[in-house]
Amino acid sequence: MSDPNELSPSTPEQPERPVPTLPPGATAPRRVGTLPPGFASGTKTPASAPGPADARPHPKPAKLAGLPEGPGAPAVLPPRPAMPPAGGDGGGSASAADRKAWATDQDVRWCPGCGDYAILAAVQRLMPELGIERENTVFVSGIGCSSRFPYYMNTYGFHSIHGRAPTLATGLKTMRPELDVWMITGDGDALSIGGNHFIHLLRRNVNLQVILFNNQIYGLTKGQYSPTSEPGKVTKSTPYGSLDHPFNPLSVALGADATFVARAMDRDPKHLTDVLRRAYQHEGTSLVEVYQNCNIFNDHAFEVYTEKATKPFSTVYVEHGKPLVYDQGRKGLRLDGLRLEPVDLTGSAFSADDCMVYDETNRELAHLTIRLFDAPEHLPRPFGVFYVEQRPTYDALVQQQLAEVQALRGPGDLRALLHAGETWTIGNN
Ligand SMILES: Cc1ncc(C[n+]2csc(CCOP(=O)(O)OP(=O)(O)O)c2C)c(N)n1
Numbered sequence: 001m002s003d004p005n006e007l008s009p010s011t012p013e014q015p016e017r018p019v020p021t022l023p024p025g026a027t028a029p030r031r032v033g034t035l036p037p038g039f040a041s042g043t044k045t046p047a048s049a050p051g052p053a054d055a056r057p058h059p060k061p062a063k064l065a066g067l068p069e070g071p072g073a074p075a076v077l078p079p080r081p082a083m084p085p086a087g088g089d090g091g092g093s094a095s096a097a098d099r100k101a102w103a104t105d106q107d108v109r110w111c112p113g114c115g116d117y118a119i120l121a122a123v124q125r126l127m128p129e130l131g132i133e134r135e136n137t138v139f140v141s142g143i144g145c146s147s148r149f150p151y152y153m154n155t156y157g158f159h160s161i162h163g164r165a166p167t168l169a170t171g172l173k174t175m176r177p178e179l180d181v182w183m184i185t186g187d188g189d190a191l192s193i194g195g196n197h198f199i200h201l202l203r204r205n206v207n208l209q210v211i212l213f214n215n216q217i218y219g220l221t222k223g224q225y226s227p228t229s230e231p232g233k234v235t236k237s238t239p240y241g242s243l244d245h246p247f248n249p250l251s252v253a254l255g256a257d258a259t260f261v262a263r264a265m266d267r268d269p270k271h272l273t274d275v276l277r278r279a280y281q282h283e284g285t286s287l288v289e290v291y292q293n294c295n296i297f298n299d300h301a302f303e304v305y306t307e308k309a310t311k312p313f314s315t316v317y318v319e320h321g322k323p324l325v326y327d328q329g330r331k332g333l334r335l336d337g338l339r340l341e342p343v344d345l346t347g348s349a350f351s352a353d354d355c356m357v358y359d360e361t362n363r364e365l366a367h368l369t370i371r372l373f374d375a376p377e378h379l380p381r382p383f384g385v386f387y388v389e390q391r392p393t394y395d396a397l398v399q400q401q402l403a404e405v406q407a408l409r410g411p412g413d414l415r416a417l418l419h420a421g422e423t424w425t426i427g428n429n
């Protein structure tokens with residue numbers, strides 16, 4: 001990072017990777033068609049009202065406003081070099097052409113049918129709409145199938161080290177706050193080898209977007225179980241079934257005091273794009289977990305949430321200020337003590353008025369909602385923006401502190417610093 005102007009555009013050559021083959025006997029149990037059992041009834045509990053109306057969205061183009069000025073302010077940078085020409089034939093409608101401007105000419109090397117394609121398309125569609133510049137945008141990733149993402153974005157990019165994307169993204173955003181930084185990671189990358197770095201990124205609240213591709217498997221290394229795999233997962237590394245309790249990535253994030261926590265899925269691109277747009281508008285670390293189908297090593301993992309026959313009663317979409325209602329209005333979730341309880345809205349006992357009105361500024365409610373995870377046969381899986389909090393970002397605080405200290409003490413001198421205080425000369429004897 002000593003000279004960030006030397007960042008390379010994301011067009012490296014990659015060695016051919018053989019297409020993975022299906023491992024024998026390692027398919028996940030299919031959950032499609034499992035009907036939920038009857039819902040327990042309970043006494044009526046009045047729903048809480050949401051907190052004060054949220055002032056979002058906060059458009060990011062003004063993100064440099066508020067940064068320190070004066071002697072300590074970061075130096076004005078020379079104009080960035082022109083980007084390489086975009087890939088594709090450039091034909092089609094204006095919006096298709098806009099989207100193509102964000103795509104590279106690299107062969108996309110994900111397996112045919114992989115959910116990664118839909119996420120890439122959603123991001124490429126969103127970029128022109130955000131009114132941002134490719135030359136001021138950087139995608140930083142770790143290692144994994146998902147982490148190949150920067151190759152396919154016609155921006156600056158960094159395919160880095162397994163689990164260490166948070167370190168590079170933090171350094172980059174802190175020293176170059178005018179850049180739009182997106183971090184791409186997988187369930188293994190973020191939550192196994194990168195677990196430590198991931199939680200510190202979130203608590204620091206560095207102003208960048210994280211897209212966590214959760215396919216509940218290690219895809220790139222051909223199908224070992226991951227920290228989000230369901231218990232009993234049969235893989236090459238767990239031939240008799242995994243024994244570990246899985247992480248709920250969003251609970252990990254809330255536990256680390258993340259300020260923007262959301263979930264979307266590859267098979268609902270409109271909702272995914274809406275959530276990514278909100279993530280971009282948030283000032284701070286925005287975590288978006290995306291359920292992504294790995295059709296080679298973990299096919300059908302999320303089918304119960306994506307297929308027409310089961311999606312209505314298996315999912316609930318949370319929206320700020322709206323009651324938690326699902327299954328086309330036939331079911332809802334009401335607060336019963338300290339838990340959310342599913343209720344039948346087709347009878348006379350309960351109506352939508354009894355259901356919890358979602359408040360995305362309420363951390364406790366976010367915790368409860370995100371925990372609709374442990375008993376999927378009884379409860380719908382929630383999607384949407386669960387929690388949003390405004391808190392100073394690490395990068396802005398660092399810049400402010402630099403400006404204040406430099407205003408007091410003048411510009412720093414690294415050589416003088418290294419030779420200041422207690423120093424030793426190492427002799428020969
Ligand atoms: C230090 C190190 N350890 C292990 C690996 C091997 N490795 C590469 S990718 C990967 C897991 C990737 O899984 P995930 O993050 O879920 O990404 P996916 O391929 O599923 O998108 C592992 C274990 C590595 N490259 N580097």
Ligand code: SF4
Pocket residue numbers: 020109110111113114115116145146215219220293294295296297
């Ligand atoms: S995540 Fe699975 S389907 Fe996608 S490229 Fe990797 S191995 Fe293939």
Ligand SMILES: [Mg+2]
Pocket residue numbers: 144186187188213214215216217218219226
């Ligand atoms: Mg994975």
